[in-house]
Amino acid sequence: MRLFQIEEPDGSPSDPDMPGAAVGIDASGEVALVALAVGGNAAVLADREGFEQILKVPPHAASAAEWQSLFEGARMRAERALARPVTHAVIVLAAETEAPVAGRIGTAAQTAGLSVLRLIAPAGGETPVLAAAVLAEDLAPRS
Numbered sequence: 729m730r731l732f733q734i735e736e737p738d739g740s741p742s743d744p745d746m747p748g749a750a751v752g753i754d755a756s757g758e759v760a761l762v763a764l765a766v767g768g769n770a771a772v773l774a775d776r777e778g779f780e781q782i783l784k785v786p787p788h789a790a791s792a793a794e795w796q797s798l799f800e801g802a803r804m805r806a807e808r809a810l811a812r813p814v815t816h817a818v819i820v821l822a823a824e825t826e827a828p829v830a831g832r833i834g835t836a837a838q839t840a841g842l843s844v845l846r847l848i849a850p851a852g853g854e855t856p857v858l859a860a861a862v863l864a865e866d867l868a869p870r871s
Contacts, residue, residue: 756821
């Protein structure tokens with residue numbers, strides 16, 4: 729009987745300074761959705777059984793802390809589903825979101841540990857979270 733050892737490529741742990749995954753977050757409705765795209769194919773991420781949480785989108789006038797809590801929950805969902813860090817996001821906001829409010833929401837996402845690649849409004853004909861995930865994949869920094 730022969731034994732062999734399996735190692736990760738390069739044999740070393742991942743570099744903590746490298747960018748993590750980039751996701752799409754749809755915060756344009758009542759409940760936020762999170763998605764990831766690989767090779768242009770996007771899928772909505774769900775919580776594992778026993779860890780389900782509802783990502784309720786706060787009203788536009790809500791405090792930055794409430795928005796930060798939403799983005800922390802979205803990031804946690806993605807990191808649990810992917811088993812890797814998530815550091816970047818494209819965020820979908822309702823079409824009527826005013827610039828100062830969008831800026832406050834973007835700052836809340838950054839405080840939650842997400843570098844905002846872009847804030848967008850829903851586009852007709854596409855599922856917003858999936859479109860955001862594909863855009864996030866395209867805009868994500870390369871390692």
